[in-house]
Structures are given as C-alpha cells and as structure tokens.
Amino acid sequence: MNQELKQVGMRLRVARQGRGLTLEELAADAGMSASTLSRLESGKRQASLELLLPLTRRLGISLDDLVFVEQRDPRVRRPVVKKDGMVIAPLAPEGAPVATYKITYPPTTEVPPLRVHEGFEWFYVLSGRVRLFLGDRDMTLERGEAAEFDTRTPHAMCAADGKKAEILSIFNEAGIKMHTHNPESGK
Incomplete structure (x- = not known):
C-alpha cells in the first residue's frame, strides 16, 4: 500500500512538471501549502480525496490518472x-x-x-x-x-x-x- 501511495505522489509530480507549474503555483491554485504538496509528491503525506480532487481539477487529469491499477500482461498467449x-x-x-x-x-x-x-x-x-x-x-x-x-x-x-x-x-x-x-x- 505504501508503494502505491508513492506512485500517486510520483504521478502527481510528473503531471505538475509536465504543465510547467511550480510547487508553489499548483499548491496556491489548489488551496494548500507548498509543503503539503511537496509531502504528497514525495509520498510522506497520505493522499486523500480532499487533497487530490482540487489538484486533479487544476491539472486537468482524473483520479484514475493518479491511482493506476496494475495491468495484466498485454501479450496474447494463445496456441496457434x-x-x-x-x-x-x-x-x-x-x-x-x-x-x-x-x-x-x-x-x-x-x-x-x-x-x-x-x-x-x-x-x-x-x-x-x-x-x-x-x-x-x-x-x-x-x-x-x-x-x-x-x-x-x-x-x-x-x-x-x-x-x-x-x-x-x-x-x-x-x-x-x-x-x-x-x-x-x-x-
């Protein structure tokens, strides 16, 4: 579970950086402190809907983009x-x-x-x-x-x-x- 939370933070950081936003800019837009956002991104703060919803709205992404479910092996392995x-x-x-x-x-x-x-x-x-x-x-x-x-x-x-x-x-x-x-x- 802890690893999944770190993945949420990592995906959040990638989305923020991909939009050219600083920690301070995104935090201010989402109504939280830059230190809270920093702890979320580093996995040191537990992600909650209360924190994630304003961030995803500002970033233009869905919660699904942050909370990735492990995919099955995409290769088709059926006999000829x-x-x-x-x-x-x-x-x-x-x-x-x-x-x-x-x-x-x-x-x-x-x-x-x-x-x-x-x-x-x-x-x-x-x-x-x-x-x-x-x-x-x-x-x-x-x-x-x-x-x-x-x-x-x-x-x-x-x-x-x-x-x-x-x-x-x-x-x-x-x-x-x-x-x-x-x-x-x-x-």
Whole structure:
C-alpha cells in the first residue's frame, strides 16, 4: 500500500512538471501549502480525496490518472490452431468481445463448403490473393484489400491461384459492423 501511495505522489509530480507549474503555483491554485504538496509528491503525506480532487481539477487529469491499477500482461498467449490446412493464430485474449485472428490459407484448388452463422466479419489481405464466396458471388481480393460481410450470408474463403494467402480477420459474434475511420475523408 505504501508503494502505491508513492506512485500517486510520483504521478502527481510528473503531471505538475509536465504543465510547467511550480510547487508553489499548483499548491496556491489548489488551496494548500507548498509543503503539503511537496509531502504528497514525495509520498510522506497520505493522499486523500480532499487533497487530490482540487489538484486533479487544476491539472486537468482524473483520479484514475493518479491511482493506476496494475495491468495484466498485454501479450496474447494463445496456441496457434491448425485446421483443414489453415494456420489460425489468435490475436486477442480468450473471451474478448471481438475475435481477431491471423489466418494463413494453404494453396488449394478446391472450393470450401459455404457456412452460415451469427456475426459480422471483416478481413484484410496481408499477402497472396483470397477468394471470397459470398452468397452467389465469387470474388478475388488482392493484397491490401479488405471485405466486410454479415456472416448470416452463406460464405467461404480460401487462397486463390493455388498459392498460400494470409489475412487479418476480425469477427464479432453479436453481428455488429466494424466502424473504421477514413483519415482522408475526415469521418
């Protein structure tokens, strides 16, 4: 607990210095003495809401910025799955609201069976060419192209031209479209 209080003080000091404020300036603006603020920053004074609220308001930060909760390991450590010649590498933690995968399709000349299920899928071709069968349409997407579709429409994907292909796939079981931002349009 004592270490966490020191972290609050350290974050408070960094926020103050980042805004170019002296101890005296911030203390005066927050209605406390410079020595009180100094003791807070050094961890020698216990932080209370009564002291922190005026400081965070003046600094334009939230209490959450000061009281940091230790984050879990951000690395995704899930096994790669090999299925029907595909290599499927999960890129999101188990149970994430949006499933993200890097999928490598093997070279093939066979058309895979069409599937239907709840959800919405978006994918981006990383390398090679990908055939997308969507309803009665047969499309080939090149490296750098993307597609988005409702997975309740019969669909299948595979590598095109008898060569392997890789995609980045984002899937949402709730059937929610991906909302992307186009920096060129400003929207």
